[in-house]
Amino acid sequence: MNVWTYDKTFEGFLTLVFDCYEMKTFPDKIVGNITDQACIFPRNYDVVSNEPKAKRVWNGLHKKISNESCQMLYHVFLSEIPDIELSILNYIRKTFESKVNIELNFGDKYILEMFKINKKVSREAHRIIMFVRFQKTADDIYYASFDPKYNVLPLVINHFEYRFADQKWVIYDTRRNYGFYYDLKNTSEIKFTTNSIDNKTGKIDANIMDKDEQLFQELWKSYFNSMCIKERINPKLHMQLLPKRFWKYLIEKQTSIS
Amino acid sequence: MNEDVLKKLEILAGAAKYDVSCASSGSNRNNTGKGIGNTSPMGICHSFTEDGRCISLLKIMLTNHCMYDCAYCANRRSNDIKRTAFSVNQLTELTISFYRRNYIEGLFLSSGVVKSPDHTMSLMTRVAKELRTLHRFNGYIHLKSIPGASPEFIREAGLYADRLSVNIEIPTETNLKMLAPDKDYTSIFSPMNSIRQGILANKEDGKKFRSTPKFVPAGQSTQLIIGATPDNDNQILTLASHLYKQQQLKRVYYSGYIPINTNDSRLPVLDKPPLVRENRLYQSDWLMRFYFFRADEIVNDKHPNLDLEIDPKLSYALRNPWLFPIDVNKAAYELILRVPGIGVKSAKLIIMARHYGRVNSGQLQKMGVVMKRARYFITCNELSSPKINELKPENMKQLFLEKPVIKKKDKYAGQLKLFTDNHFSN
Numbered sequence: 001m002n003v004w005t006y007d008k009t010f011e012g013f014l015t016l017v018f019d020c021y022e023m024k025t026f027p028d029k030i031v032g033n034i035t036d037q038a039c040i041f042p043r044n045y046d047v048v049s050n051e052p053k054a055k056r057v058w059n060g061l062h063k064k065i066s067n068e069s070c071q072m073l074y075h076v077f078l079s080e081i082p083d084i085e086l087s088i089l090n091y092i093r094k095t096f097e098s099k100v101n102i103e104l105n106f107g108d109k110y111i112l113e114m115f116k117i118n119k120k121v122s123r124e125a126h127r128i129i130m131f132v133r134f135q136k137t138a139d140d141i142y143y144a145s146f147d148p149k150y151n152v153l154p155l156v157i158n159h160f161e162y163r164f165a166d167q168k169w170v171i172y173d174t175r176r177n178y179g180f181y182y183d184l185k186n187t188s189e190i191k192f193t194t195n196s197i198d199n200k201t202g203k204i205d206a207n208i209m210d211k212d213e214q215l216f217q218e219l220w221k222s223y224f225n226s227m228c229i230k231e232r233i234n235p236k237l238h239m240q241l242l243p244k245r246f247w248k249y250l251i252e253k254q255t256s257i258s
Numbered sequence: 259m260n261e262d263v264l265k266k267l268e269i270l271a272g273a274a275k276y277d278v279s280c281a282s283s284g285s286n287r288n289n290t291g292k293g294i295g296n297t298s299p300m301g302i303c304h305s306f307t308e309d310g311r312c313i314s315l316l317k318i319m320l321t322n323h324c325m326y327d328c329a330y331c332a333n334r335r336s337n338d339i340k341r342t343a344f345s346v347n348q349l350t351e352l353t354i355s356f357y358r359r360n361y362i363e364g365l366f367l368s369s370g371v372v373k374s375p376d377h378t379m380s381l382m383t384r385v386a387k388e389l390r391t392l393h394r395f396n397g398y399i400h401l402k403s404i405p406g407a408s409p410e411f412i413r414e415a416g417l418y419a420d421r422l423s424v425n426i427e428i429p430t431e432t433n434l435k436m437l438a439p440d441k442d443y444t445s446i447f448s449p450m451n452s453i454r455q456g457i458l459a460n461k462e463d464g465k466k467f468r469s470t471p472k473f474v475p476a477g478q479s480t481q482l483i484i485g486a487t488p489d490n491d492n493q494i495l496t497l498a499s500h501l502y503k504q505q506q507l508k509r510v511y512y513s514g515y516i517p518i519n520t521n522d523s524r525l526p527v528l529d530k531p532p533l534v535r536e537n538r539l540y541q542s543d544w545l546m547r548f549y550f551f552r553a554d555e556i557v558n559d560k561h562p563n564l565d566l567e568i569d570p571k572l573s574y575a576l577r578n579p580w581l582f583p584i585d586v587n588k589a590a591y592e593l594i595l596r597v598p599g600i601g602v603k604s605a606k607l608i609i610m611a612r613h614y615g616r617v618n619s620g621q622l623q624k625m626g627v628v629m630k631r632a633r634y635f636i637t638c639n640e641l642s643s644p645k646i647n648e649l650k651p652e653n654m655k656q657l658f659l660e661k662p663v664i665k666k667k668d669k670y671a672g673q674l675k676l677f678t679d680n681h682f683s684n
Contacts, residue, residue: 107611107621130304134359142358165292167358212355215260219267219352220361226271227317228307231516231531237310241303252305 002026005033006047006085010077013085014054016047017092026093030085057092064095069103072118078151079121087114125152129159131246132171135203135217136210142169145202145249151176157187174199202249217251224252263352266342273322273333274368277425277481278513282314282363282398284476285420293394295357295364297420297476302363315366315400316356320344320382324370328438329525330427330486332518333370346381350388357397364398364420365389375406375445379415386418398476406445409452416456421476421508424449429494433487437524453478454505477508484539485532486515486525492562495542499553502546512539538564545570548602549595568658572598575635576651582635583645587616599631631658 004027006012020026023045033046061070073088091114094102106112127148134142142164146153153173157180160169164182170190172179181190196205206214247253283301303312319333321343327335344352353365367385371378382401389395401419403412416422424446428434431443453474460473480501482494498510514531542564545551549571556570557563565573575582575598584593586608594605607625611617618639623629633643634654646654 102614104610105614106607106625107614107617109621109624112607112621112624126302130302132360136359144360162289163296164294164358165289166294215264216355216359219264220356220359222264222268223271223316223356224305224307224313226268227275227311227313229275229309229311229516232309232311232514232533234310235308238306238308241306241310241312250305 001028001041002045003029003031003041003043004045004047005031005043007049008032008034009049010074011051011054012047012049013077013088014057015050016085017057017089018050018053019045019047020089021096026089027086030083030089061092061095065101065103072114075121075125075155076114076117078155079117080151081117084117121150121152122155124148124150125155127246128152128156128171131250133202133249133251134169136213137204137208138210139208140168140210142167143197143204144169144171145174145197146171147175147245147249148173149245153178153180161187172197174202200248201254221252221254263344263348266344266348267318267352269340269342270319270322270344271317273370274317274319274366276332276513276516276518277317277366277368277402278311278511279400279423279479279481279509280312280314280317280366281421281476281479281509282400284508285398287396287398287420287472287475289396291394293396294354295395295397297363297396297398304360304362314363315398316353316362316364317366318344318349318368320349320367320369320378320385321372322370323372325373326371326438326440328427328441329519329522330437330483330515334519337519346385346388349385350393353389353397354393354395357395362397364395364400366400366402368402369404371404375404376408376411378404379407379411383411383415383418386415390418400476403449403453405441405449407449409449412449412452413456416453416474417471419474420472421479422453422474423479423481424453425481426497427481427483428487429482429489429497430487433489437486450478450480450505457506477506479507479509479511481511481513483515484512484536485528490557490562491535491539491542491564492557492559494539495546495553495557498543499546510543512536512543534566535564538566538570542570545574550592568655569598571596572631572658575646576654579646579651582647583637584635586622586636586638587612597632597635599628599633599635601626 002025004016006016016030027045029041058070061073073091076084076088087110090110094110102108102111106115128146132144132146134144136142151173153171160171161182166184168181168183170179170181172192178189178191180187196208197203242253281301282297283299285297286299287297289296301314303314305313307313321341322333322339323341323343324333324335333339349367353362356362357364365385367382369378369382372381386399386401389399399419400421400423401415403415403422403424405424412422426434426446428437435442456473457477460470463470482497484494494512501507501510514533514536515528516531517525517528519525542556545556546553551574555574561577564570575596581596584597586594591605591609594600594608595602600608604622604626608617608622611621611625616639619629619633622632622638634646634649
């Protein structure tokens with residue numbers, strides 16, 4: 001069993017691809033170098049992230065397949081599905097080793113599988129755009145917690161930078177414990193060590209809340225409830241469109257009225 | 259912002275909820291100069307109500323005072339309900355504050371008719387204008403145009419709105435006049451025409467001058483109420499098809515009639531809204547917009563109503579068995595789309611995949627084709643399955659009917675109810 005380790009970044013992964021071709025050998029298992037997956041086999045090779053190497057692989061891919069398919073590989077990587085690295089490596093090998101462009105060969109189950117995972121990841125990213133709810137703090141920062149299934153926060157930062165260009169905001173991934181802060185000029189990655197956010201509801205502490213925040217939350221809840229037409233109630237459809245795992249941070253689905 | 263707004267919001271949102279449109283798509287307004295917001299061409303839903311409808315916009319009425327008396331409407335003059343109105347400031351602040359919290363994509367403003375259609379139109383336009391100019395808001399704005407409003411007021415509204423809509427409500431004019439004595443088709447189609455002409459003129463100007471301001475970039479839409487009048491599906495879909503082709507509407511919405519005003523003898527007594535029929539109409543609408551179907555292929559004088567048991571595409575296939583089976587490895591995209599069980603997404607995948615080799619049934623299934631349905635209508639390599647012509651279309655419908663699952667408590671649902679509330683309310 002040929003086990004390789006890398007630093008779990010996309011750059012690290014592209015470096016790994018480079019090393020494969022340089023060393024003319026391919027791993028059977030790829031794990032993070034900080035042990036996050038138990039692996040009983042000894043590690044054979046530790047990949048060291050290297051920007052020029054990663055760039056060469058990335059540029060090489062762009063010569064073989066479209067920009068969309070390259071983006072797809074990045075999205076699939078962010079899914080963090082166990083052993084997804086091997087599937088991506090497999091796809092990249094197919095791409096490099098085939099004379100024709102294979103990206104549209106959806107009859108191939110591996111290629112179709114990548115396409116489907118990409119759909120799932122993109123949908124999860126879109127759900128942040130849909131379901132993130134900002135709360136205004138007393139110092140004019142709009143804060144939101146989110147708990148995405150895949151690591152998709154980096155995919156939506158552009159959207160929020162552009163849309164809310166004139167307000168400071170924070171979006172925080174509570175599952176992976178990191179987030180992004182936009183200060184009207186730049187967006188930077190942040191990590192809370194202590195915080196004043198209720199992890200269950202994603203609510204910020206009442207003492208750092210803007211004075212009107214509570215009222216707007218009430219207004220929104222009241223709007224949400226008035227929109228429903230009782231004669232048409234359809235709980236199954238409701239659950240399908242608004243899956244329960246999103247409810248905890250959705251103001252309109254929180255019942256407590258303070 | 260205070261409790262007063264909360265009360266108004268409850269009344270005026272409740273009054274607006276029967277309008278089914280909530281799309282925020284079709285526009286690409288950019289966020290200019292660090293203002294607030296932008297629009298997304300594909301539209302974004304931000305929440306879903308318990309009746310399974312999307313909430314994308316703050317759908318609200320400026321006021322529910324109304325001088326009209328339309329039989330089907332909750333806000334008609336003769337109803338004894340709480341009436342109120344927002345001030346322009348209250349409404350703009352509410353919109354902006356909701357938007358900044360990522361609750362909504364923008365505003366969908368409608369209104370009861372006060373004083374005159376033109377007066378109402380100008381009030382609504384003021385809200386949109388202040389949002390755009392004072393608050394530098396670039397999110398989505400959908401304004402309802404009031405039937406009977408004159409072209410210059412429509413034109414002004416179009417400068418600030420992404421979408422305008424005039425609701426036809428009732429699919430035939432005679433029935434409209436019966437239910438809504440203050441309206442006729444002229445008062446509905448003349449604003450619709452001026453919007454269409456405005457959009458066309460704006461497109462022409464756009465070719466000449468880059469700085470041409472946007473005019474209703476997301477186009478116009480309308481709504482038809484289903485089941486309040488005896489109009490059949492043929493009349494409804496023929497009208498819809500006309501609206502898409504001649505009026506270049508972006509969307510026609512169908513709204514199953516909900517008996518709001520129960521004591522009006524002009525309206526039918528319904529147990530519950532005709533939701534299945536509404537769903538079949540939407541499916542037909544999709545067939546017309548994305549599957550290259552003509553209205554008369556879905557319904558016609560011989561089959562004036564949609565089959566409620568099976569979807570319109572399957573029903574079309576069973577009525578036209580000579581078109582099948584279709585060879586997925588050879589047939590054109592448009593023909594593949596006619597196969598029940600194959601949608602736009604899987605049809606596109608098939609077209610791309612067959613460049614690389616013949617597609618087989620296992621691959622079709624992985625691509626998302628519903629083989630349970632499609633197998634009778636296609637040939638592909640080895641797929642051995644009886645075809646529609648061998649099975650006889652008239653025997654086939656039974657194959658597709660979902661077996662009714664009778665829950666214990668619904669066991670007596672089919673039994674006649676003798677003492678329903680309806681008996682006493684009439």
